[in-house]
Amino acid sequence: xxxxxxxxxxxxxxxxxxxxxxxxxxxxxxxxxxxxxxxxxxxxxxxxxxxxxxxxxxxxxxxxxxxxxxxxxxxxxxxxxxxxxxxxxxxxxxxxxxxxxxxxxxxxxxxxxxxxxxxxxxxxxxxxxxxxxxxxxxxxxxxxxxxxxxxxxxxxxxxxxxxxxxxxxxxxxxxxxxxxxxxxxxxxxxxxxxxxxxxxxxxxxxxxxxxxxxxxxxxxxxxxxxxxxxxxxxxxxxxxxxxxxxxxxxxxxxxxxxxxxxxxxxxxxxxxxxxxxxxxxxxxxxxxxxxxxxxxxxxxxxxxxxxxxxxxxxxxxxxxxxxxxxxxxxxxxxxxxxxxxxxxxxxxxxxxxxxxxxxxxxxxxxxxxxxxxxxxxxxxxxxxxxxxxxxxxxxxxxxxxxxxxxxxxxxxxxxxxxxxxxxxxxxxxxxxxxxxxxxxxxxxxxxxxxxxxxxxxxxxxxxxxxxxxxxxxxxxxxxxxxxxxxxxxxxxxxxxxxxxxxxxxxxxxxxxxxxxxxxxxxxxx
Amino acid sequence: xxxxxxxxxxxxxxxxxxxxxxxxxxxxxxxxxxxxxxxxxxxxxxxxxxxxxxxxxxxxxxxxxxxxxxxxxxxxxxxxxxxxxxx
Ligand SMILES: Cc1cc2nc3c(=O)[nH]c(=O)nc-3n(C[C@H](O)[C@H](O)[C@H](O)COP(=O)(O)OP(=O)(O)OC[C@H]3O[C@@H](n4cnc5c(N)ncnc54)[C@H](O)[C@@H]3O)c2cc1C
Numbered sequence: 001x002x003x004x005x006x007x008x009x010x011x012x013x014x015x016x017x018x019x020x021x022x023x024x025x026x027x028x029x030x031x032x033x034x035x036x037x038x039x040x041x042x043x044x045x046x047x048x049x050x051x052x053x054x055x056x057x058x059x060x061x062x063x064x065x066x067x068x069x070x071x072x073x074x075x076x077x078x079x080x081x082x083x084x085x086x087x088x089x090x091x092x093x094x095x096x097x098x099x100x101x102x103x104x105x106x107x108x109x110x111x112x113x114x115x116x117x118x119x120x121x122x123x124x125x126x127x128x129x130x131x132x133x134x135x136x137x138x139x140x141x142x143x144x145x146x147x148x149x150x151x152x153x154x155x156x157x158x159x160x161x162x163x164x165x166x167x168x169x170x171x172x173x174x175x176x177x178x179x180x181x182x183x184x185x186x187x188x189x190x191x192x193x194x195x196x197x198x199x200x201x202x203x204x205x206x207x208x209x210x211x212x213x214x215x216x217x218x219x220x221x222x223x224x225x226x227x228x229x230x231x232x233x234x235x236x237x238x239x240x241x242x243x244x245x246x247x248x249x250x251x252x253x254x255x256x257x258x259x260x261x262x263x264x265x266x267x268x269x270x271x272x273x274x275x276x277x278x279x280x281x282x283x284x285x286x287x288x289x290x291x292x293x294x295x296x297x298x299x300x301x302x303x304x305x306x307x308x309x310x311x312x313x314x315x316x317x318x319x320x321x322x323x324x325x326x327x328x329x330x331x332x333x334x335x336x337x338x339x340x341x342x343x344x345x346x347x348x349x350x351x352x353x354x355x356x357x358x359x360x361x362x363x364x365x366x367x368x369x370x371x372x373x374x375x376x377x378x379x380x381x382x383x384x385x386x387x388x389x390x391x392x393x394x395x396x397x398x399x400x401x402x403x404x405x406x407x408x409x410x411x412x413x414x415x416x417x418x419x420x421x422x423x424x425x426x427x428x429x430x431x432x433x434x435x436x437x438x439x440x441x442x443x444x445x446x447x448x449x450x451x452x453x454x455x456x457x458x459x460x461x462x463x464x465x466x467x468x469x470x471x472x473x474x475x476x477x478x479x480x481x482x483x484x485x486x487x488x489x490x491x492x493x494x495x496x497x498x499x500x501x502x503x504x505x506x507x508x509x510x511x512x513x514x515x516x517x518x519x520x521x522x523x524x525x
Numbered sequence: 526x527x528x529x530x531x532x533x534x535x536x537x538x539x540x541x542x543x544x545x546x547x548x549x550x551x552x553x554x555x556x557x558x559x560x561x562x563x564x565x566x567x568x569x570x571x572x573x574x575x576x577x578x579x580x581x582x583x584x585x586x587x588x589x590x591x592x593x594x595x596x597x598x599x600x601x602x603x604x605x606x607x608x609x610x611x612x
Contacts, residue, residue, distance in 0.1 A: 162571070163585050296542045296569045471582070474568050481565050 001270045003241075006262055008248050009278035010037035012497055013489045015231040016504035017073050017276045022238035023520065024512050029270060030240060033247035038233055040456055041224035041497075043379070046445055049316040053226030057085055057351065058378040058497050059212025066212055069145050070501045072386040074525045079230035085349045090217035093189055095355040096434060102186055106216045115183065125177040129187065132456060133214070134208040139164055140208050140516075141493075142505040145525050149372075158218045161204075167473045172208045183364060189353050192375055192398070194453075194495050195307030195463060197363060201469040206493055212498060243268070250362040251275070251287045251485075258483035262287075268453060276507045280458040280466050280484035281476050281491050290481050301476060306463035307495065308366060311401040312448040313427040316394050317344040318441040343438045344378050346509035348393060352376040354434055365400040369426045372399045376431065394445065395438075397427050397519055404450035404462035420447040465495035478507040486510050487512055527540065531605055539570070539575040539597075552595030560594065563583050570597075582605045 003026075007018045010032035021028045036042060040054040053403045060067035061082055070076040088110075089103030105114055116123050136144050140160075170191070174184050188198045190210045198206075207261040219283035220226045235242065254260040263270035277284045290298065292485040319342065356367055363373060379393035424444035432438055437493065450462030454518060459466050466489070467475055477487050486507040490496070509517040526534070536550045549551055556562045571582045578601060582588070587600055605611070 139541050161586070165580075166583050294543065294566070294569065296573060297566075299567060300572055319569070410534070473574055479565060481563075 003027050005029075005272055006031060007278065008262065008275065008284075009489065010034075010242060010244070010502035011040055011278055011489070012038060012227075012231070013278040013503050014276070014292050015228075015235060016074055016501045017278065017488050018240045019231070019235055019238060019508055020242050020310065020504055020508040020517070020520075021276075021511070023075075024293045024508070024516065028240045029272070030235070030242045031246045031248055031264065031270065032191065032242070032244045033243055033265075037244060038228040042228045043126060043225045045391060047316070048389065048391055048393045049223070049445070050223060050381075050391040051316075051445065052223050052377060052379045052396055053313045055219075055311075056225060056379075056396065057090070057213075057219050058215050059210070059217060060215055060498060061212075061218035062216035063151075065215055065462070066143060066145065067498050067501075069497065069521075069524050073521060074231070074501070075234050076227075079233055080217045080226060082415055082462040083221050083349070085217040085219070085351075088177060089350055091189070091213075091351045091353065093186055093353045093355065094434070095185075095358065097357045100182060102182075104186075104213075104217075108214050111214055115186070119181075119183045122179060125179050126183070129173070129177055130214075130453075132203075133211050133519040135209045136164070136204045136207045140204060140502075142502045142521075145521055165202040166471050168203045168476075170201050170203050172199070173203045178190075182328060185355065188362065191363060192308075192353070192400070192467060192510040195465045196468050197468055200468065202469060202471050205469045208494055208498075209496060221380070221382065229290075237369075240335075243270070248287060253289070253292070253482075256483075257292075259485040273488070274511065276486045276488050276511075278487075278489035278503070281487065283458040284487065288482070294429075294451055294481070297481070299518060301472060304467045304475065304491070305470065305473060306403065306459050306461045307465040307468040309401045309403040309450040309462050310464045311369075311399050311423055311427075311450070311480065312423050312452075312523075313397040313399075314447070315397065315424075315428060315431070315442055315446040316392065316445050317342045317438060318443055320439065320441045323438070342381075342392065343441065344393060345381065345393060346437065347376075348380050349436070350378065352408060352435075363400050365402045368429055369399065369423060374399050374427070374430065374434075376435075382516070386387055388490050395431075395442070397431060398464075399427070401450055404454050406454075406460065406486055414448075416451070419450060423449075424448050465490050465493035469494060478503070478510040526607075528602055531602060534577055535574065535598060535601055536594075538573050542569070542573045550594060552593060552598065554594045554596065555592060556594060574601060578605060580608050 003024050005021050005028050007014045007030045010011050010030045014030055018028045018030045043050055043052045055391050058067055059480060062068060077109045090104045090106055091104040094101050105111055115126055145494060190213060191198055191201060192202060194205060194209050246266060246268055248262045249265050250263040252261045252263060261269055263269050281304060285298060285301055335397040354416045356373060360367060377396045381393040407493050428442055428444050432442055454462035457463060457466050476487050478492060480487060488503040488507035490499055491504055505517055537546055540547050540550060543562060549560060554560055572591060575582055582604060591597055591600060
């Protein structure tokens with residue numbers, strides 16, 4: 001069977017790319033090494049508790065918001081039920097030592113009011129800051145639906161967005177506006193969502209991430225797993241073939257030196273006239289003969305720095321024996337089933353960012369676990385599988401962590417498993433101290449380290465989001481020198497759900513022409 | 526660095542990184558037609574020149590106007606002057 005296009009990797013970028021290609025009438029197959037599609041975002045269920053892995057919340061999902069329109073564009077909006085986060089406090093930033101505490105309400109207006117009230121002296125600077133975010137996002141490719149981005153989408157002329165992406169980092173913009181102190185901390189906190197430091201991240205990329213969240217914060221009923229389910233359902237309806245447990249080991253070229261197909265670890269060969277690779281750029285390089293790209297391009301990709309490393313602790317709340325038995329509660333969101341309430345239920349729809357003590361760098365991965373930035377997310381209860389069984393929502397704790405340096409394992413007296421257990425325990429105790437309401441029923445389910453992320457993200461050093469987006473670092477664009485071969489994925493456009501979809505639009509635009517993709521976007525509005 | 530030194534540094538870096546023939550490196554050479562670079566090489570060229578000359582290139586407009594090797598030289602000399610003026 002010969003396809004028009006193969007997509008390598010069934011993450012959000014790959015599934016979105018395949019859907020768009022199918023929309024343009026191509027015969028498409030997606031090739032994924034894992035047993036199931038989108039292993040990064042589909043979460044996992046243990047003992048009837050659902051844990052989110054790579055999708056905790058998304059911005060811009062309000063009706064008519066950028067992500068909402070993208071769901072319509074992909075044709076998956078109907079399959080998903082949006083669940084709003086707490087309108088008054090979707091993200092709460094706490095610095096325990098200093099009693100500092102601020103909750104982000106949803107929407108620019110409410111956020112502006114809350115920040116003005118707290119920081120009356122920085123009123124003007126803040127208005128200018130918000131204006132700059134909205135201004136620069138209008139220039140981002142495939143961001144606004146009403147005005148096509150001004151910058152070159154494909155990177156074909158490739159001076160693309162040098163000024164847009166490499167002019168200013170976030171720190172420079174905050175300095176320019178003389179925004180300091182706690183307000184500065186609050187405006188930097190979402191750097192965790194892209195994994196670049198404020199002094200590194202292109203202001204345009206940061207703006208493209210936070211703009212959505214400043215407008216609204218949602219998840220889906222059933223979380224990341226439901227999102228993957230929706231993408232796969234529509235993909236099947238579009239006649240796209242999905243090959244899981246097929247790891248691409250080699251890309252084959254035609255006699256003329258164009259893309260011709262892939263060879264998988266199980267011996268299967270698939271042929272096509274073109275391809276979108278959504279892999280980590282360094283993993284992609286390994287699939288091709290060195291002669292395909294100029295050495296200067298290969299070296300550029302090989303030298304790309306990684307986004308932040310992290311440790312992730314998954315926890316669940318157990319019912320305590322002897323605690324107020326059988327309190328049936330009116331459930332705020334999620335399933336209509338009456339279930340005993342758990343302390344975690346009060347926190348669903350809210351995230352917490354616990355900051356290190358004052359004077360410490362917010363994202364410092366080398367602080368002891370007791371002091372490091374700690375992000376907490378509470379997955380909504382009430383997701384279910386096809387059998388209809390009810391899932392409780394688990395707790396995810398994410399902390400920046402040093403990279404995993406292959407080959408430089410420090411030999412300690414503790415084994416890897418013991419160290420993971422220790423991390424889990426320390427983080428659990430810290431959470432209970434910070435949120436005593438969660439009580440002793442909070443138990444560690446498992447721990448993911450930079451080493452886990454190394455495997456999941458194919459990132460050599462175990463980063464959260466693969467390649468970092470950084471001023472002065474030139475990530476690859478969609479188009480490559482190899483005929484028929486395009487790149488998408490979090491390295492090309494931006495990390496996150498929206499970044500992944502944007503990368504797919506850029507790659508598919510490179511294939512069919514950006515005018516045709518723009519026309520599709522116009523149809524949505 | 527004199528202008529002549531800068532120009533020869535630009536040429537040497539491009540010859541080495543893009544595997545070009547030294548003999549083709551004349552100012553009138555069209556970068557796409559004569560040197561065989563294409564639009565996909567521009568970002569790599571930026572990286573190479575930034576490293577070789579210790580400058581920052583953030584000028585989409587200026588880059589877009591480049592047609593010949595001579596244009597690259599003028600562009601870089603200009604950047605170099607701007608950088609020195611700032612520091
Ligand atoms: C802990 C964590 C929390 C996050 N939280 C959020 C959040 O709340 N909101 C949000 O918007 N984003 C979040 N993200 C980011 C988001 O999950 C990612 O940016 C996005 O899913 C990346 O999608 P992708 O398709 O580009 O990459 P991937 O999902 O990594 O896709 C690449 C795929 O290729 C497969 N593959 C690799 N090599 C091969 C091969 N040789 N052959 C075949 N297949 C191969 C991989 O198995 C993988 O499925 C989070 C990420 C992490 C790690």
